Amino acid sequence: xxxxxxxxxxxxxxxxxxxxxxxxxxxxxxxxxxxxxxxxxxxxxxxxxxxxxxxxxxxxxxxxxxxxxxxxxxxxxxxxxxxxxxxxxxxxxxxxxxxxxxxxxxxxxxxxxxxxxxxxxxxxxxxxxxxxxxxxxxxxxxxxxxxxxxxxxxxxxxxxxxxxxxxxxxxxxxxxxxxxxxxxxxxxxxxxxxxxxxxxxxxxxxxxxxxxxxxxxxxxxxxxxxxxxxxxxxxxxxxxxxxxxxxxxxxxxxxx
Amino acid sequence: xxxxxxxxxxxxxxxxxxxxxxxxxxxxxxxxxxxxxxxxxxxxxxxxxxxxxxxxxxxxxxxxxxxxxxxxxxxxxxxxxxxxxxxxxxxxxxxxxxxxxxxxxxxxxxxxxxxxxxxxxxxxxxxxxxxxxxxxxxxxxxxxxxxxxxxxxxxxxxxxxxxxxxxxxxxxxxxxxxxxxxxxxxxxxxxxxxxxxxxxxxxxxxxxxxxxxxxxxxxxxxxxxxxxxxxxxxxxxxxxxxxxxxxxxxxxxxxxxxxxxxxxxxxxxxxxxxxxxxxxxxxxxxxxxxxxxxxxxxxxxxxxxxxxxxxxxxxxxxxxxxxxxxxxxxxxxxxxxxxxxxxxxxxxxxxxxxxxxxxxxxxxxxxxxxxxxxxxxxxxxxxxxxxxxxxxxxxxxxxxxxxxxxxxxxxxxxxxxxxxxxxxxxxxxxx
Ligand code: SF4
Ligand code: SF4
Numbered sequence: 002x003x004x005x006x007x008x009x010x011x012x013x014x015x016x017x018x019x020x021x022x023x024x025x026x027x028x029x030x031x032x033x034x035x036x037x038x039x040x041x042x043x044x045x046x047x048x049x050x051x052x053x054x055x056x057x058x059x060x061x062x063x064x065x066x067x068x069x070x071x072x073x074x075x076x077x078x079x080x081x082x083x084x085x086x087x088x089x090x091x092x093x094x095x096x097x098x099x100x101x102x103x104x105x106x107x108x109x110x111x112x113x114x115x116x117x118x119x120x121x122x123x124x125x126x127x128x129x130x131x132x133x134x135x136x137x138x139x140x141x142x143x144x145x146x147x148x149x150x151x152x153x154x155x156x157x158x159x160x161x162x163x164x165x166x167x168x169x170x171x172x173x174x175x176x177x178x179x180x181x182x183x184x185x186x187x188x189x190x191x192x193x194x195x196x197x198x199x200x201x202x203x204x205x206x207x208x209x210x211x212x213x214x215x216x217x218x219x220x221x222x223x224x225x226x227x228x229x230x231x232x233x234x235x236x237x238x239x240x241x242x243x244x245x246x247x248x249x250x251x252x253x254x255x256x257x
Numbered sequence: 258x259x260x261x262x263x264x265x266x267x268x269x270x271x272x273x274x275x276x277x278x279x280x281x282x283x284x285x286x287x288x289x290x291x292x293x294x295x296x297x298x299x300x301x302x303x304x305x306x307x308x309x310x311x312x313x314x315x316x317x318x319x320x321x322x323x324x325x326x327x328x329x330x331x332x333x334x335x336x337x338x339x340x341x342x343x344x345x346x347x348x349x350x351x352x353x354x355x356x357x358x359x360x361x362x363x364x365x366x367x368x369x370x371x372x373x374x375x376x377x378x379x380x381x382x383x384x385x386x387x388x389x390x391x392x393x394x395x396x397x398x399x400x401x402x403x404x405x406x407x408x409x410x411x412x413x414x415x416x417x418x419x420x421x422x423x424x425x426x427x428x429x430x431x432x433x434x435x436x437x438x439x440x441x442x443x444x445x446x447x448x449x450x451x452x453x454x455x456x457x458x459x460x461x462x463x464x465x466x467x468x469x470x471x472x473x474x475x476x477x478x479x480x481x482x483x484x485x486x487x488x489x490x491x492x493x494x495x496x497x498x499x500x501x502x503x504x505x506x507x508x509x510x511x512x513x514x515x516x517x518x519x520x521x522x523x524x525x526x527x528x529x530x531x532x533x534x535x536x537x538x539x540x541x542x543x544x545x546x547x548x549x550x551x552x553x554x555x556x557x558x559x560x561x562x563x564x565x566x567x568x569x570x571x572x573x574x575x576x577x578x579x580x581x582x583x584x585x586x587x588x589x590x591x592x593x594x595x596x597x598x599x600x601x602x603x604x605x606x607x608x609x610x611x612x613x614x615x616x617x618x619x620x621x622x623x624x625x626x627x628x629x630x631x632x633x634x635x636x637x638x639x640x641x642x643x644x645x646x647x648x649x650x651x652x653x654x655x656x657x658x659x660x661x662x663x664x665x666x667x668x669x670x671x672x673x674x675x676x677x678x679x680x681x682x683x684x685x686x687x688x
Pocket of ligand 1: 332333400541566600
């Protein structure tokens, strides 16, 4: 008996085949059609593992493309799925900080892994992966290089949170001869400040998980840790947590 | 719809621009309202009122004016309608609820002002709201700073009388509010040429109380397990109460309530079972602002009550009737009105009590705290409300937005997640 969870995001579509444990995960680019991408993930999961589709009892969809997943038994928001996925990996987690490409959020869980409350940044790129990307482009580097660049350098203060203003601030910092390294560190610190503000909206108890594409940045993690004076935990493959949560929700739906 | 162009022209309206407004409204109404399943028959009346929103009612106001009557436009539930009606004038609520008027408002107002103020001012200066055009006098009040200063701008277009509303509720504030009501009486008498007598005021008090009672009766039907009416429809009715003909509105709403009560007896509801029940609290929703209700009810939730000025704050508590003297009547008005719990007051603990009480009365599962962008009083007050609700174990989520639909997608996701959370909680309790 299996379940499948599929998380169709704006950039990548993720899938998990599940039978109480993770059997298989796949990640493909979403491309222009979220509908095709989710179908493709579904087929890949079945074929690669020689699983008969009758053995899959539930398919649960999440992510912004969930509305187009006509073959799913149920669709659930990424917030609930994130909570379930993170809790499955580590049931001591009570707070999740998720910084993705388009938005950032904080989810607080109870001891059963149910969502207690959650907060999202409001329709603005500040403090998201998008912000990092724009800034990295300015330094003529890749997002993944920012970390390397910033390593061991004291951050240059970047005061604007707004992507547009921060951009011009950085241009003038560069013109005034500030080093790329210190600016890279400053950019990461600015994201950290946003994340800490978001975290402060909920009372932090138990372990904190840091997820989403931006969670790969070690320096960002360290900045946040030093500000909230607590260790945070970055699960491996943070990208599939939503899909995993969807699969877990499907698993809980079936009579075993 | 009959041809009202001549009438609109006589009201000095910008007809071309107004045509554009008339083009978008019906389709919007159809999407939001007529698409609902299993609506009560009685909603046909309100459909009709909306279809004639710039027609029949404006004609009625015009007839009233032709007969020498006056029309007063108001913006806040603190302004006592009783005074207006007792002088044979008609009061209409004028708040703007459409994005359509915001760009015109922004011509004379800073950008970071709440959309309600922008739309109201924009409606006037663009000459596209026949209600504004029909008003002989506007009545403002000193509530939030944005409105307070906007009156100065509106005064260039239509004479405005501003009531000085206190911001606290101590004994001397009550005295002051009583004086303000008296000043308002003088002003209305002067404008209309009609003397407000004991008898007339008594009748007006009774009439407006009847409107309040029928709205309360309507809201009572929303306490039922199976909701006989959607939140969107109930909101529409309250919004219409602000400008419709009183007697007709009361009669039609009583009829609707008969139908709803029959529905409750038969167990007919408009939502599937286990749909989360939501109490909405916060800033007013002026016609045609149906955004949050629409998003809630298309994301798997249902609205059971509004703790807003287009909800319970408008009709809860009646004015004491059968007072012997004019002075006693004014005292009764002072008491009723100063009992409204608006975030413009400090402190405003009464509102927190109201929210908790309504949450229980309407058997709600969660609270959506809705505030218009840049509304300081309501967004600051969120902290105190949330603390109190946390203590009671009542789930609450804040949504701040304006009239544009840009953020609908994100709000929908947040609402869906909130409802998933409420359902999970409920089933956890059930175990
Ligand atoms: S929210 Fe306050 S200021 Fe606004 S209409 Fe209501 S009572 Fe008046
Ligand atoms: S919503 Fe807030 S800012 Fe807007 S008019 Fe009402 S009190 Fe003022």
